[in-house]
Amino acid sequence: MWTQIVATCLGAWLMAASAVLAYGPPAATNDRIVGPMALSFAFVALKKVTRGVRRLNLPLGVWLVAAPWVLGYGATVAIVNSAVVGALLIACALARGRVVQPYGGGWAVLLPGRDVDEAVRHGPGASGAAR
Amino acid sequence: MANEAKEWIPPSWTYNPSTWPPRLPIVGLALVGFGIAGYLTAYQLGFIATVWEPIFGRGSEIILTSWVSHVLPVPDAALGAAGYLLDAITGVVGGRGRWRAMPWIVILFGLAVGPLGAVSILLAIAQPVLFDAWCTLCLASAVVSLAMIGPAMDVLLASSNTSSARRPGGSRGGASSGASPVRTSITSSRREGRPRPRPAQRGGDAR
Numbered sequence: 001m002w003t004q005i006v007a008t009c010l011g012a013w014l015m016a017a018s019a020v021l022a023y024g025p026p027a028a029t030n031d032r033i034v035g036p037m038a039l040s041f042a043f044v045a046l047k048k049v050t051r052g053v054r055r056l057n058l059p060l061g062v063w064l065v066a067a068p069w070v071l072g073y074g075a076t077v078a079i080v081n082s083a084v085v086g087a088l089l090i091a092c093a094l095a096r097g098r099v100v101q102p103y104g105g106g107w108a109v110l111l112p113g114r115d116v117d118e119a120v121r122h123g124p125g126a127s128g129a130a131r
Numbered sequence: 132m133a134n135e136a137k138e139w140i141p142p143s144w145t146y147n148p149s150t151w152p153p154r155l156p157i158v159g160l161a162l163v164g165f166g167i168a169g170y171l172t173a174y175q176l177g178f179i180a181t182v183w184e185p186i187f188g189r190g191s192e193i194i195l196t197s198w199v200s201h202v203l204p205v206p207d208a209a210l211g212a213a214g215y216l217l218d219a220i221t222g223v224v225g226g227r228g229r230w231r232a233m234p235w236i237v238i239l240f241g242l243a244v245g246p247l248g249a250v251s252i253l254l255a256i257a258q259p260v261l262f263d264a265w266c267t268l269c270l271a272s273a274v275v276s277l278a279m280i281g282p283a284m285d286v287l288l289a290s291s292n293t294s295s296a297r298r299p300g301g302s303r304g305g306a307s308s309g310a311s312p313v314r315t316s317i318t319s320s321r322r323e324g325r326p327r328p329r330p331a332q333r334g335g336d337a338r
Contacts (some may be wrong), residue, residue: 013260032259038254040277047281049288103144103288 004045007057007092010085011039017081026071027078035059038089049103054093063087139228141289148286149230149237154222155283157244161219164275165269168215171195171208187265194258194266207254211272214247218279234290241287246277250274 014035019026038060045054064086068079169253184191191291196199199208221240221260225233251273258265 029260031255036252036255036273040248043277044248044284045282047284049285060139103141103285107291118337 001046001097003092003095003097004051004054005043007042007054007089008039008046010089010092011035011037011042014038014085017085018078021075021081022079023073023078027068027073027075027082029065029105030071031078031082034064042092051097054096054108056090057093061086061091061093065088134231139231141230141292144289147227147230148289149225150227153282153285154320157279158219158222160275160279161215161222163277164272165212165215165219165270168208171268171272172206172212175206175208177198182268184267186267187190190258190264191266191268193262193264194269197262199257199261207302211247211251211276214243215276217243218247218283222283230286235291237286241283241290244276244283248276248280 014031014033017031017035018024019109038057041053041056043061044050045052045057067073067086068082073079073082139149141148171178171182173179182191182195189198203210218240221236224236231238233241234241255270255273
């Protein structure tokens with residue numbers, strides 16, 4: 001859970017970073033788009049039942065690491081900030097934390113072809129939800 | 132009484148997601164959101180002349196009079212207020228067993244909470260990117276709607292299992308699905324102390 005608290009703070013930092021560190025677009029624009037998304041995903045992932053949402057921050061983290069080269073950032077401070085925050089976000093997205101109950105098979109029961117009985121029997125390890 | 136309370140716990144869960152202690156804070160948040168959105172609506176409709184903005188100078192003014200906020204026939208804050216009100220109402224309806232007794236109310240509740248949060252995120256992105264301005268109360272409203280998502284989703288998950296299990300067995304496709312509609316249906320499980328299947332231990336407790 002604390003990893004998602006860290007990720008929430010990372011998202012909030014991205015929203016403020018361009019003003020605090022005084023860098024402009026395209027880095028500022030990118031961070032102001034990714035920031036609220038990362039913050040929201042991490043915030044929702046704080047709850048165990050929606051912990052799986054943390055995975056959405058994995059592509060965002062990868063993008064933050066790659067963005068300075070893809071978008072051609074100018075300021076060194078923006079490049080370093082993007083890479084460091086991206087790496088930390090990846091780490092937080094991968095850490096699952098303790099989820100001690102299977103929630104009746106989790107969200108996978110909503111997928112077509114999943115049977116509730118089967119999901120309950122196998123738990124989240126097999127169904128891939130609520131992780 | 133203890134047995135009755137236990138019976139409302141979804142299969143393989145450790146707690147009942149529709150008891151009042153977790154629900155009331157969500158309803159409270161929805162009412163706070165309704166208050167904020169209502170205030171912003173009053174400004175957007177011209178009922179009040181100025182809007183409270185402690186941090187970002189003219190930020191709120193710029194955001195609340197921007198073209199995005201008037202894309203629709205009604206101001207965006209009015210839609211938010213309606214959404215919060217729907218959240219509060221669908222959050223209050225039903226008793227402690229509502230995840231199973233009235234799954235469609237719960238699913239409506241989840242559908243009201245989820246998109247409201249998603250729209251809030253999009254608006255929080257649009258503020259600095261399109262207008263280079265922030266609006267304190269809009270951000271506060273976004274935080275409120277985000278804070279409701281996590282707590283609201285567990286009861287949605289419990290009800291989703293119920294309602295999908297209540298469909299005719301064939302529609303779920305699985306060969307073994309014949310047994311599930313009976314076990315999770317309302318009438319059969321409310322009266323009998325229904326046996327709750329235990330999940331495979333390694334699935335739930337490992338890691």
